[in-house]
Amino acid sequence: MKDLLRVEKFRQKIESSGKIPYLISDMGDVLYLSGFTGSIGYILITEGENIFITDGRYEEQCKIELKGSWRVEIVSSYKEYFEKLRELFHKLYVTDKLPLNLYLDLSKNVDLVVDDFSEIMQMRMIKDDEEIQMIKNAYQIAADAMMNSLSGFVFGKTEREWAAILEYNMKLSGADKESFDTIVASGYRGAMPHGRASDKVINIFEPVIIDYGSKANYVSDITRMVYMGNDSEVLDNLKIISETVDYCIDLIMPGEICSEIYQKSKRYLEKYNLDEYFNHGLGHSIGIDVHEKPSLSKYDDTIIKEGMIFTVEPGIYFPGKYGIRMEETVLVKKNGCEIISSVLKDRLLKL
Incomplete structure (x- = not known):
């Protein structure tokens, strides 16, 4: 029932700042506010109602998942529905995640105001107890899957085969799907930070980066090494x-x-003359989506607060040779951090 409290909290925030009516299109935001897990749906917050817009494929699902005082609009044509919105409203608030085609369509007759530091984004930065438990569950699934996969990680197989074993075991362990395309990058391919699994054969004497995660409503994101x-x-x-x-x-x-956390990580690696080989941000928040705000990066000046969750994933990459990255995920608490990803203890896996 947390999603019912969230949508009312969101309503209070946008009413107090005069941002009504408000249209939400991003499915992560939709899930966060409503609990709806389908693949398409929109939320329209007006002065008097919380309206949920979807099509006939999800009518029964809405009856199960939507709690509270939602008015559900089942539409046969999204295009026709949004044409009606253009007649009803002269001004509409939206997030910066609104798809371009919908933005262009609505803006023909409606003054669209893009809320680029939206209340919902700020709400999602701080995880509540229910969210934290779901994230921990996703990490337990990922850890169990890895432990059940190690016996299948045989040298001489391809990166794609290792990834398939891991993804299969994530499903068996309770994942709905992977958080993102599984990265298995061995040898010279490890110098590509996002080197998705390929048909390259894995050699016993080369470093292997395994970056993966499970999604069960909320996500996990872990990187471990094999060498x-x-x-x-x-x-x-x-x-x-x-x-x-x-x-x-x-x-x-x-x-x-x-x-500043990011800058300190660069300076730490500079002591070893390795900072120039670290070519991405230090980490990011996770939750419903694998990349959420804020991030531990050069350009993000967000002040860290209790209840935020971050990945911490420094890496160094040597073109044509190999790469190394390790990643933990932490929950910010009053006096420090809890390492959520410690359910998979070893950063250097033993085969």
Whole structure:
């Protein structure tokens, strides 16, 4: 029933700031406010009503999932429905996630006001107890899947085969689907931070990045390494990246600024002359979506608050050779962090 409280809280916020009527189109926002898990739906908050708009495929689902005083509009044509909206409203507030085609269509007759730092985004930054439990559940699913997959991770198989084993076990462990396309990047392909699993055969002596996650309403996102070789440079860099993760986690607490955490992570790697090989943000929030705001990045000056959740994933990448990334996820508490991803203890997996 938390979603019922959320939509009323959202209504109070937009009423107090004069942002009515308000149209919500992003499915993550729709799920957050309504509990609806279908693939398409819109929420329209007017002065007197909370209106949920979808089509006939989801009529029965709405009866099950929508609680409280929703007026459900089952439409046969979204285009015709939004044409009626153009007649009803002269001004409409929307988030910056509104699809371009709908923006262009509605803006023909309606003054659209883009709420680019929307109340709903600010609400989603702070996770409530129910959300935290669902995120922890997604991490437990991912951890169980990994432990059940290790025996199938045989050298000589392809990255795609390793990914398929892991994804299969995530489904068996309770995932609805993967949080994102599973990354298995071995050897030289590890130098691509988002190197999705390919047909490359995995060699026993090369580092392997495995970045994956499960989605069960809410998501998980974990990165672990496999390395069976004895190259001293690789072993040293594995140790440095693991220490960088720990160092950054210790920095995250209420009152700190996201961009400053990122800058400190760069300076930490600079001690080892590795900062130039770290070419992405330090981390991001997760929840319903795998990339939520705020982020631990150069350009995000959000002040960290209790109840926020962040990934911490420093990585270094050597073109043509290999890459190393390790990732934990933390829940910000009053005096520090709880490491949610510790359900999968080892950052360097043992096969």
